[in-house]
Amino acid sequence: MTDSMAFTTTNFVNNLKLVCSYYPSVSEVSRKVGINRQQFMRYLAGESFPSRHNLRKLCDLFGVDEYELLMPIHQFRNLLRLKKERDDGLVRLPPLLPQLLQLAQRQ
Numbered sequence: 001m002t003d004s005m006a007f008t009t010t011n012f013v014n015n016l017k018l019v020c021s022y023y024p025s026v027s028e029v030s031r032k033v034g035i036n037r038q039q040f041m042r043y044l045a046g047e048s049f050p051s052r053h054n055l056r057k058l059c060d061l062f063g064v065d066e067y068e069l070l071m072p073i074h075q076f077r078n079l080l081r082l083k084k085e086r087d088d089g090l091v092r093l094p095p096l097l098p099q100l101l102q103l104a105q106r107q
Contacts (some may be wrong), residue, residue: 013046014073018080019062020044033061 023029030040035054042048050058059066068079 008070009046009049011070011072011076012049013044015069015071015076016044016058018073018077019064019069029061033057 020026020029023032026040026044027037030037033040033054034057035043035050039048043050055066055069059069062069063083064079068076071079
């Protein structure tokens with residue numbers, strides 16, 4: 001294995017472990033993504049790398065792009081932090097909008 005392949009695999013394994021830590025178990029992640037748990041464990045151990053199809057399924061589940069899952073761990077961790085802040089599920093309304101909506105409802 002070349003140095004660049006080892007670097008990419010190491011990044012992938014570290015990032016995969018990080019995103020899996022947001023779920024209760026590895027089994028749940030493998031079920032959600034539709035990958036056999038034993039195969040998924042090989043990805044986590046760095047013994048194999050997912051096919052393009054499985055990599056896409058993983059990225060879809062975690063809400064990241066393929067290149068992001070291959071970033072160095074410190075960059076990926078910061079990226080996840082930013083995505084979480086941006087995608088926290090709350091709609092932030094401009095400060096005056098709720099008051100305007102209340103006025104509109106009264107009329």
